[in-house]
Amino acid sequence: MPSRATRVPLLSNSPGTQRFLTVYRFGTAGARPKVYMQAAIHANELPGVMALHHLLPMLDAAEKDGKIKGEIIVVPTANPVGLSQHLYNNHLGRYDFNLRENYNRNFLDIGDAVVAKVKGKLGKDPAQNVALVRKLMLKEVAAFQPPNEPQFLKKVLMAMSVDADYVIDLHCDTHSSLHLFAGASPRDAVEDMSADIGSVATTVGRPDAIPGIMSFSACNMAPWLKLAKAYPDAALPKSTFSVTIEYRGQADVSHALGRSDGANLFRFLQRRGAIGGDPGPLPKAKCKLTPSWGMDVGYAPKPGMLVYVKDRGAKVKAGETVCEIIDPLDPFAADCRTPVKAVGTGVLVSRRRDGQLTYPGQVVFRMACDKELPHRIGKPGTDD
Numbered sequence: 001m002p003s004r005a006t007r008v009p010l011l012s013n014s015p016g017t018q019r020f021l022t023v024y025r026f027g028t029a030g031a032r033p034k035v036y037m038q039a040a041i042h043a044n045e046l047p048g049v050m051a052l053h054h055l056l057p058m059l060d061a062a063e064k065d066g067k068i069k070g071e072i073i074v075v076p077t078a079n080p081v082g083l084s085q086h087l088y089n090n091h092l093g094r095y096d097f098n099l100r101e102n103y104n105r106n107f108l109d110i111g112d113a114v115v116a117k118v119k120g121k122l123g124k125d126p127a128q129n130v131a132l133v134r135k136l137m138l139k140e141v142a143a144f145q146p147p148n149e150p151q152f153l154k155k156v157l158m159a160m161s162v163d164a165d166y167v168i169d170l171h172c173d174t175h176s177s178l179h180l181f182a183g184a185s186p187r188d189a190v191e192d193m194s195a196d197i198g199s200v201a202t203t204v205g206r207p208d209a210i211p212g213i214m215s216f217s218a219c220n221m222a223p224w225l226k227l228a229k230a231y232p233d234a235a236l237p238k239s240t241f242s243v244t245i246e247y248r249g250q251a252d253v254s255h256a257l258g259r260s261d262g263a264n265l266f267r268f269l270q271r272r273g274a275i276g277g278d279p280g281p282l283p284k285a286k287c288k289l290t291p292s293w294g295m296d297v298g299y300a301p302k303p304g305m306l307v308y309v310k311d312r313g314a315k316v317k318a319g320e321t322v323c324e325i326i327d328p329l330d331p332f333a334a335d336c337r338t339p340v341k342a343v344g345t346g347v348l349v350s351r352r353r354d355g356q357l358t359y360p361g362q363v364v365f366r367m368a369c370d371k372e373l374p375h376r377i378g379k380p381g382t383d384d
């Protein structure tokens with residue numbers, strides 16, 4: 001057992017076995033701002049785990065120096081169930097083997113229940129209203145009866161995150177540049193994070209767009225958006241920041257990257273008042289904020305070998321070819337190479353690795369474009 005951590009037992013899934021979630025806590029319980037951070041809810045996405053591997057000793061040292069101002073909770077690997085899923089020498093941590101669902105979906109949607117329970121109870125004091133809402137949120141999560149181990153896990157995670165001021169979920173893509181999905185989080189904090197972590201593409205949603213999927217990031221934000229919609233005149237500020245950071249591609253795990261990513265997160269936490277000390281000037285941002293419905297998603301129209309023309313981080317214009325799908329059976333056919341083209345103009349944030357076979361309907365790239373794309377409006381901004 002890690003010496004500094006707490007272990008939270010999960011629901012046993014088979015006789016004689018039990019898994020545990022490992023949780024690190026810094027600062028004072030109940031102090032603000034409260035920060036909750038986790039990595040690898042998709043269990044085979046390890047760059048964020050590496051960032052936390054380097055951040056945790058920094059937080060430990062800051063605690064010993066009395067510099068933690070708020071409360072910080074860190075879960076270095078948020079999905080012990082998915083961590084165990086090896087098959088034929090591959091670690092497959094994105095979907096649950098048994099329930100066959102994406103681990104970053106179907107988190108508990110407590111928004112409607114909180115909207116109903118808060119009715120008639122909001123006063124004139126915003127701080128009191130926020131405190132009441134957070135209490136009700138925690139109560140809703142506590143009342144949930146999880147039917148299985150993954151839902152039990154999700155309940156444990158939400159019980160630590162729903163009342164936080166900052167919720168930071170660390171993921172990665174297949175082959176990708178560092179990017180940030182910020183949804184409806186407050187723009188000033190998003191600007192800070194985007195610059196501090198060196199994001200090359202940061203997307204933000206329409207402020208009133210309630211997420212259509214219950215990802216971890218969404219389950220912490222959606223209740224506030226539903227409350228704002230139900231009680232537009234109430235003294236109830238939207239009181240969370242809930243984002244997903246995509247720490248490049250799955251293979252981008254190194255001490256050099258982990259060290260700088262950890263240090264950048266530490267500096268962001270200083271800048272937002274969770275840790276004392278001078279964060280220094282805000283680094284120059286590598287991108288402007290772009291709309292989440294401006295995320296162009298390229299789908300393979302047919303099966304074949306994938307060959308990319310553009311690399312991650314490339315600026316791509318509408319109509320340009322991002323990759324080709326090659327029919328390996330007939331190099332003589334006129335249509336043996338099928339281009340997949342960008343619809344919008346923007347930055348290619350993610351793609352698959354070279355040398356892979358694709359199939360019809362598979363996502364083969366994502367591009368952050370400056371403007372909303374009509375065919376993407378209403379679709380999830382994060383991974384499909």
Ligand SMILES: [Zn+2]
Nearest residue numbers: 042045171172
């Ligand atoms: Zn992920």
